[in-house]
Amino acid sequence: MPPFFARFLALLPLLLTPMxxxxxxxxxxxxxxxxxxxxxxxxxxxxxxxxxxAWKKEALDYVWNTxxxxxxxxxxxxxxxxxxxxxxxxxxxxxxxxxxYWELLDKMTGELKDSHTRVHSPKQVEQQRNNESHxxxxxxxxxxxxxxxxxxxxxSDAYWAGARIGMTIKTINxxxxxxxxxxxxxxxxxxxxxxxxxxxxxxxxxxxxxxTSVSMTFVRADTHADGExxxxxxxxxFKTPPSFTKRVLPSGFGYIRFSGFVESLRGEVIEAIDxxxxxxxxxxxxxxxxxxxxxxxxxxxxxxxxxxxxxGRLLTRTGKPITLFFIKxxxxxxxxxxxxxxxxxxxxxxxxNEASASASEMTAGMLQDLGRATIIGERSCGCLLAxxxxxxxxxxxxxxxxxxxxxxxxxKRVEANGVMPDVTVQLTRxxxxxxxxxxxxxxETFLRNKKPTxxxxxxxxxxxxISPSTPTANIK
Numbered sequence: 001m002p003p004f005f006a007r008f009l010a011l012l013p014l015l016l017t018p019m020x021x022x023x024x025x026x027x028x029x030x031x032x033x034x035x036x037x038x039x040x041x042x043x044x045x046x047x048x049x050x051x052x053x054a055w056k057k058e059a060l061d062y063v064w065n066t067x068x069x070x071x072x073x074x075x076x077x078x079x080x081x082x083x084x085x086x087x088x089x090x091x092x093x094x095x096x097x098x099x100x101y102w103e104l105l106d107k108m109t110g111e112l113k114d115s116h117t118r119v120h121s122p123k124q125v126e127q128q129r130n131n132e133s134h135x136x137x138x139x140x141x142x143x144x145x146x147x148x149x150x151x152x153x154x155x156s157d158a159y160w161a162g163a164r165i166g167m168t169i170k171t172i173n174x175x176x177x178x179x180x181x182x183x184x185x186x187x188x189x190x191x192x193x194x195x196x197x198x199x200x201x202x203x204x205x206x207x208x209x210x211x212t213s214v215s216m217t218f219v220r221a222d223t224h225a226d227g228e229x230x231x232x233x234x235x236x237x238f239k240t241p242p243s244f245t246k247r248v249l250p251s252g253f254g255y256i257r258f259s260g261f262v263e264s265l266r267g268e269v270i271e272a273i274d275x276x277x278x279x280x281x282x283x284x285x286x287x288x289x290x291x292x293x294x295x296x297x298x299x300x301x302x303x304x305x306x307x308x309x310x311x312g313r314l315l316t317r318t319g320k321p322i323t324l325f326f327i328k329x330x331x332x333x334x335x336x337x338x339x340x341x342x343x344x345x346x347x348x349x350x351x352x353n354e355a356s357a358s359a360s361e362m363t364a365g366m367l368q369d370l371g372r373a374t375i376i377g378e379r380s381c382g383c384l385l386a387x388x389x390x391x392x393x394x395x396x397x398x399x400x401x402x403x404x405x406x407x408x409x410x411x412k413r414v415e416a417n418g419v420m421p422d423v424t425v426q427l428t429r430x431x432x433x434x435x436x437x438x439x440x441x442x443x444e445t446f447l448r449n450k451k452p453t454x455x456x457x458x459x460x461x462x463x464x465x466i467s468p469s470t471p472t473a474n475i476k
Contacts (some may be wrong), residue, residue, distance in 0.1 A: 031334070046322060059394045070317065087108075109399075112268060115381070116385040118399075120390070138152060139152075142182075162229045171216065171217040191383070192381065193381065221429070242259050242262045243267050249283075250331045256276075261360070305372065309370055314330060315407060322404070350375050355382040356381060380414070384415045425442050
């Protein structure tokens, strides 16, 4: 390396520091390089808040001012943002603990009805850094006026007490479970859609400090005399690393599922699509995929396009593209360059549910609008905005705030609405009891019907057939 260039690199941080201070909006108007400055250290023994702690006021000021100045919509989704501060400031001053303070600060941002604008407490930050969760290890949802287990982690206390998918939760700490769940869903922070908001109730029941206990009564699906299980369980630490699955199904169709749009998975997902070039159809399962990298979403979309497309436009506070060092990093009308001869052009199905969010919705919605994919399953989260990175909050938390909105080329907005499936399939308790995935079954049937040979069509029972000419068919 030439000596001059080496000296220049050594001086570069000193030269850039004045320009990258939070007050500078010239070279880094979105503060992409200066958001996170310190690692968060969680003390072994939580320290209760003192009402006069200076950082409390600083945290409130930082969150409110940042949203006020940087939020993508100058009308704040029709919310009086000044009135929100007036409402929450006395509540935050009266908070009795760290947990209560951070929950209230997050609830304040929830007034915008935006799942992407949120505050994470120092505890939550640490869990995210470590790819872990502290919870009971349960997933559940309301179905037909009951609370049904949809997932039981095999290392959870609940699993070892006998709880299984398809059982219902009768009581939680002695309180009727469904009533508690509905009350918590009403009390939790608001979100982009009502069905996104209920996830807050699941978190309130499920998540908490390690070794804290919860008592539950589970009811089996059968009518056996010993049909109930009552147990006390502790919250434990569960690792949540990114996961990826690919395979050729017995039906011959390709299948891909991954937990989130994280850059560490991008190469595997792209390679999997290429490896399925000879399959007659492909299923991309985005159920439960909470999103992530927009760049990865765009890379995935281009794998299914031969030619360049403009799928929509971005919305920003200034009406200008995103820039860094005077260079455009995101155009207002981005072009997605197709993969030409390498593109997968055979029939494509994308599976979604109400937990498919953000980059999942971008992928599904754009490919649906371009006529390239058929969406099967449930309406998605309706949570499609974007932020450019977490920002440090005084006191050790993180703030995400929406800086980019999306409008499709047809003028549709997924935010607050969701991606509507072409074929709706709603799982029931019986499906979970039987361990039956009717969404995947429907996708395979649909792809079989897309194949031109009558021989394949003859192998499908009439009662199971999905006609491609009726894309709005409902299956319940």
